[in-house]
Amino acid sequence: MNDATRSPGPNRGGMNYMVELRQRRWLSAKAFEIELSRPTAFEFKAGQTILLIHANNARHYNLVSTPNDPYLETCVRLVRQGALSPILATAEIGSTFEFSGPYGYFTFNSSAHPAVFVASGTGIAPFVCMGRSGVKNFILLHEARSAEELYYQSLFREIASQYVPCVLEAPPADLELAGAFHGPVAEFVRDRLPPANYDFYLCGRRGMVREVTLLIDARFPASRVYTEIFD
Numbered sequence: 001m002n003d004a005t006r007s008p009g010p011n012r013g014g015m016n017y018m019v020e021l022r023q024r025r026w027l028s029a030k031a032f033e034i035e036l037s038r039p040t041a042f043e044f045k046a047g048q049t050i051l052l053i054h055a056n057n058a059r060h061y062n063l064v065s066t067p068n069d070p071y072l073e074t075c076v077r078l079v080r081q082g083a084l085s086p087i088l089a090t091a092e093i094g095s096t097f098e099f100s101g102p103y104g105y106f107t108f109n110s111s112a113h114p115a116v117f118v119a120s121g122t123g124i125a126p127f128v129c130m131g132r133s134g135v136k137n138f139i140l141l142h143e144a145r146s147a148e149e150l151y152y153q154s155l156f157r158e159i160a161s162q163y164v165p166c167v168l169e170a171p172p173a174d175l176e177l178a179g180a181f182h183g184p185v186a187e188f189v190r191d192r193l194p195p196a197n198y199d200f201y202l203c204g205r206r207g208m209v210r211e212v213t214l215l216i217d218a219r220f221p222a223s224r225v226y227t228e229i230f231d
C-alpha cells in the first residue's frame with residue numbers, strides 16, 4: 001500500500017499518512033490495542049500522539065509502541081456512543097486509515113527529582129511508550145475501575161520503582177492485588193505520597209488531572225507538573 005507522506009496535517013504541522021490496520025487485541029471488555037503499519041517517513045518521540053482520521057472525525061491517540069518499533073500501536077478505550085472508537089473496535093483487519101502527526105509535548109524530561117506518573121484508564125498509554133523506551137525508576141499510580149482494567153501491569157511491576165494500582169471497585173478478597181490501593185489516585189496523592197519535590201506527569205480524565213493538580217499545589221508546591229487530558 002502507498003504509505004507515502006501526503007500533505008501537511010490539519011494543525012501544528014503534523015504530516016498526513018495512510019496506514020493499514022494489522023491487528024486488534026482486546027485488553028479488557030472496554031479497551032483494546034490496535035497495530036497499524038508504520039510509514040517509513042514517520043518519526044515520533046515517546047509520549048506523543050497521532051490524530052486518527054475517519055470520515056469527518058479525528059481523534060488523538062497516544063502511541064504505546066516505541067519510536068524504534070517497525071509498527072505503530074495504540075491503546076483505545078471503547079466509548080460505546082462515541083464516533084471513532086467503535087469504528088476502531090470493529091473495523092476489518094486490512095482496513096486503511098488516515099492519520100496525521102506526531103503531536104504533543106507530553107514527553108519525559110530527565111531531572112534530579114523523582115518522577116511520579118499518574119494515569120486513569122487508558123491514560124496509561126504514554127507511560128507504556130516511555131517505559132518500553134527505557135524510562136525507569138518512576139513511581140506509577142494507575143487508577144482503574146476494576147482489576148481487569150489495570151492494563152500493562154506486568155511491564156510496570158518490572159520497571160517502576162513503585163507501582164500502585166488504585167482500584168475504585170474493591171476487588172474480591174480472593175483477588176487481592178499486591179500493593180493495591182482501594183480508591184482514586186487523588187486520595188493516594190493526598191494521603192499516602194511522602195513529602196518531596198517531584199516531577200508529576202498526569203494523563204487521562206480531565207476531572208482526575210484537575211483534582212490531582214490542585215492537591216500537588218497544596219501538598220507538593222515546589223514540584224513540576226506535566227499534563228495530558230483525554231476529553
Ligand SMILES: Cc1cc2nc3c(=O)[nH]c(=O)nc-3n(C[C@H](O)[C@H](O)[C@H](O)COP(=O)(O)OP(=O)(O)OC[C@H]3O[C@@H](n4cnc5c(N)ncnc54)[C@H](O)[C@@H]3O)c2cc1C
Pocket residue numbers: 049057059060061062063074075076077078079081082083084085086104121122123125228229230231
Ligand atoms: C491528547 C489526547 C490523547 C488521547 N489519547 C488517547 C489514548 O491513548 N487512548 C484513548 O482511548 N483515548 C485517547 N484520547 C481520547 C480520544 O481522542 C477520543 O476522545 C476517545 O477515543 C473517544 O472518541 P470517540 O470518537 O469514540 O467518542 P466521542 O464521540 O468523541 O465522545 C463521546 C463522549 O465520550 C467522552 N469520552 C472521550 N474519551 C473518553 C474516555 N477515554 N473515557 C470515557 N469517556 C470518554 C467524550 O468526552 C464525549 O462526551 C486522547 C485524547 C487527547 C486529547
